[in-house]
Amino acid sequence: MEQEKRISLARLTVRQYDTILNHCNSNIFVTDGRGQILYANDAAERALNCSFEELRRMDIYQLHEKGYTSHSSSADAIESGKKAFAVYRNNLGEEIATTSIPVPDRRGGIEMVVTRSDEVGTILAQQKELDRYRTLFQQMLTRSEGPAPTLIARDPGMARIVEALKKYAASDVTVLLTGESGTGKEVLANFVRQNSRRSGGAFLSVNCAAIPNDLIESELFGYEKGAFTGARREGKPGLFELADGGTIFLDEVGELSLVAQSKLLRVLETGEFMRVGGSQVQKADVRIIAATNRDLKAMVAAKEFRDDLYYRLCVVPVSVPPLRERPLDIEALAGHFLKIFCRKHRIQRALPQEMAERLRRYPWPGNIRELRNTIENYVITGDEPFLPAAAPPAQEPVQGPREAAAALSLPLKAVLERAEEAQIRAALDACGGEVARAAELLGIHRSVLYKKIGKYGLGHGPSYR
Incomplete structure (x- = not known):
């Protein structure tokens, strides 16, 4: 592999190497073992406020003497023979954080020193954005160790699904719940957990649609201390570690990128993973329940979802019907939510028969989530909701063979x-x-x-x- 890599790189021209380095987001600066400047990309020229024509006539010591830098991590690396970190001020007054790495030659000396640097303000902005993503992820991640939400299934079709899930819960088989958003897939996933041998374990629910690609690995599998810039000093356990012995619910799994899918597949197949930046293989004893409102088969055909991951998740597929196809559940759920929100807001409301009838006729495009919000709004305001009945299907004109x-x-x-x-x-x-x-x-x-x-x-x- 390394030989193929070297052969491939050998085909690059000097101009192409320079283009690659100039498209890095960081300042790249290279000296020889004596401190003579060999290379600086465009970003490094801007950070030093000096053209390369001038830089190549100086060494790092002269650069410091002439006031271009207040300190040199390259000099530290040459003196110590080890990686060096520093923060210096350029002649524009900007703070620049640098890391210099010495490259040894065959005689044990230093052939060159490669320095990567960034403005401190840029690093802080990146850290702030990373913290924002982590906060967002923690908001999406919910941990439940109490009783599962009430499961209502008065409709015969829904009751059959619940009975089937009770049987599936007895084993650790992977369950894939499909259906429109808002149909109660997370409640069903929690129902499976409560009826399984893992009922005493953690139940972690995560919305896959909102995990950034660059955080998926560290959030699912954790990371060791110092694994990357901005990492917690003590490291951090991932989702699979936190759920050990319990259940993970992967909601909106169809929204994962192909890169994220491959990383998830690895742990699903072997039950093993390593923290980012770690070397120790860990074992995960976790039951997986996934859900999606997308057609994963169509996504597999369109190369948008890995077929191996699809078959790994779809051991037991369960299609959850939308609320409009469960008329007997509508009034039961409405009554259930009415009790919850009357108690929550300390308001007493009844469900008039005429309103209950309109609830049954309404098609509920937002499913149970929309019904829940509608009932809470009614409890707070006392105003019966405006719910237009489903429009009758338009009369299609008679078509001849050509029009059809x-x-x-x-x-x-x-x-x-x-x-x-x-x-x-x-x-x-x-x-x-x-x-x-x-x-x-x-x-x-x-x-x-x-x-x-x-x-x-x-x-x-x-x-x-």
Whole structure:
């Protein structure tokens, strides 16, 4: 592998090497073992406020004497023969953090010193962004060790699903829950956990759609101290360590990038992982339950989801029906939420029969999540919600063979995308461009809606926020 790598790199020209280094986000600065300056990329020239034509006529000691730097980590590395860290001020008054690494020659001396540096302000901004991502991740990650939420299944079809899940819960088989957003997949996942031998263990639920690609490995598997810039001094356990002996619920698993999918597959296949920056293999005793509102089979065919991960997750597939197909559950859930929110807000409300009838007729595009929000709003305000009944299907004109053939010439995917775009436009318009409210109305996660807004170019219309 190393030989192939060297052969491949040998084909690069000096100009290409220079282009690569100039496209690094950091300042790259190289000296020989005596401190003579050999190379500086464009970013290093800007940081030193000096052109390379001038730099190559100096060594690092002269650079310091002439006031371009207040300190030199390159000099420290040459003197000690070890990696050196420093923070210096350039002649513009900017603080620059540097790391200098000596490269030994065959005689045990120093052939060159490679220095990488960044402005301290840039590093702090990156740290702030990383902290923001970590905070976001912790908000998405929920840990539940109490009783599972109440599971209501009055509808015969839903009752059959619950009975099947009871049987699956007895083993550690991986379960894949599919269905529209808001149908209660997390409640069902918790139900499986409560009826399994792992009921006393942790239940960790994470929204895969919102994990940044550059954090997936460290958040799932943890990291050792000093593994990367900004890492906690003591290191950090990952999701699989925290859930050892318990259950992990991977919600919106269809939103994982291909890179993240490959990293997840490895631990699912072997049950083994290593922390980022670590060398010790660890074993994870974790039961996996996954959920998605996307068609993973279609994603596999489109090369958007790994087929090996799909078959690893889809050992037991369970399709959760939308609320509009569970009419007997609508009134039962409404009554359940009514009790919860009356107790929470210390308000007494009844559910009028006429309102209950309208609840049953409404198609609930946001499913249980929308019903829950509707009932809470009713409890707080006392105003019965406006719920338009499902529109009757439009009367299709009678088509002859030619018209029918023309209609069928449009691919099904295009038809579905047109319908999806129209629905998203309508939801955004109804919510005044507020993405969070529109996502709730559509019954999808906000991050998913942002992706679809970009897909259909809807960001060029109203100001969505």
